[in-house]
Amino acid sequence: MDDTNEAKAKQKEESSLNEQFQFCERVIDDNDSGAFSTKEMQASSVRFQIKLINQFLQARLKECKEKLENLTREVSARELFSKNETVDELPTSSLQYLLLPSYLATTIQNIIVEPEHRVEALDNAKVYLRDFLERLLSYEVIAFSLPWLEEEEDEEDVRTKMKSKPDAGQVRANKVRRREQQKQMEANLENLKLERSCNADDDSVLRELLMARLQLFALKAVNELEQIDEERPLAEHMVKVRAGQVSPRPVKAETSSRPPIIITRDATQKKVFGLGYPSIPTVTVDEWFDDMVKHGRYDRLVTSLSD
Incomplete structure (x- = not known):
């Protein structure tokens, strides 16, 4: 009887965690899509509705942040993840919780704060x-070599990368291409959601859906990190302006000189946390995405685009 009660209690706790997570995921998706604000904007008293919408969204984001922090503590206490595992060894029920840091970053960036606290929010x-x-990276969901984790790199390699940095036109083209990739990954995710609705009991479909979401949010994270690097000097300048330390003239965001994110061709050559690959053949993020499409990772996507 004690075992039965304990099992029921555990099931109830897991259900509660999942409900909290699903609430947060809806908030994140609504924030990304602007679905809620679009509906409310159709009301007659637009200006008044905008104010109400902003208040409602801010309240939801703050509630979401609180729930995400609680979920993070709960997941940590339950030890759902181990650094010695790969994603193939993780149960499907745990995969969604890998998204917690990404969702926290989204809430923090979208909660309105005083300019004096914006830099801190960006840093967090x-x-x-x-x-x-x-x-x-550690669970082998992605294979990016993350620049901030590269501990050893020859100075000559750094100078070479600096010289080969793309010009402004290339940067713009890369951003456009990245946006197109994100749209395609989002379309693939929607197709998987439809398939999931028709196969609610199929664990393999749910697992594929969660993996697609993780990879989509990984691409978003790369873009958001670049945006943070661009916004931070502007936020710092605003603080100085409000403090009367500098004149309120425009400040140009510094262009990041860090090396581009790269991906190893051979999965067996990856290291945990992706520390440096000076002699390993690499591909760009764009080439990695194209390779996934080429090898059928996005069959549903390619089919839907060709219809």
Whole structure:
């Protein structure tokens, strides 16, 4: 009887965690899509509705952040993840919780704060995004070599990368291409959601859906880290302006000189946390994405685009 009660209690706790997570995921998706604000904007009193929408969204984001922090503590206490595992060894029920740092970063970036606290918010979001990518790397969900984890790199290699840095036109083209990749990954995710709705009891479909979501949010994290690097000097400048330390003239965001994120061709050559690959053949993020499409990782996507 005690074992039965204990099992029921554990099941209830897991159900509660899942409900909290699903609430947070809805908030994140609504924030990304703007679905809620779009509906409310159709009301007649637009200006008044905008104010109500902003208040409602801020309240939801703050509640979401609180729940995400609680979930993070609970997941840590339950020891759902081990650094010695790969994603193939993780149960499907645990995969969604790998998204917690990414969701926390989103809430932190979207909660409105005074300009004096914006830099701190950006720094905190950056920590969460890096943690998210590092976790995905360690579990082999992605194969990015994360630049901030490269401990040893020859100075000549750094100078070579600096010289080969793409010009402004290439940077813009890369951003456009990255946006297109994100749209395609989002379309693939929607197709998997439809398949999931028709196969609710199929664990393999759910697992594929969660993996697709993790990879999509990994791409988003890369973009968000770049955006944070661009916004931070502007936020710092605003603080100085408000303090009367500098004049309120525009400040140009510094262009990051860090090496591009790269991916190893051979999965067996990856190291935990992706520390440096000076002699290993690499591909760009764009080439990695194209390779996944080429080898059928996005069959549903390619089919839907060709219809």
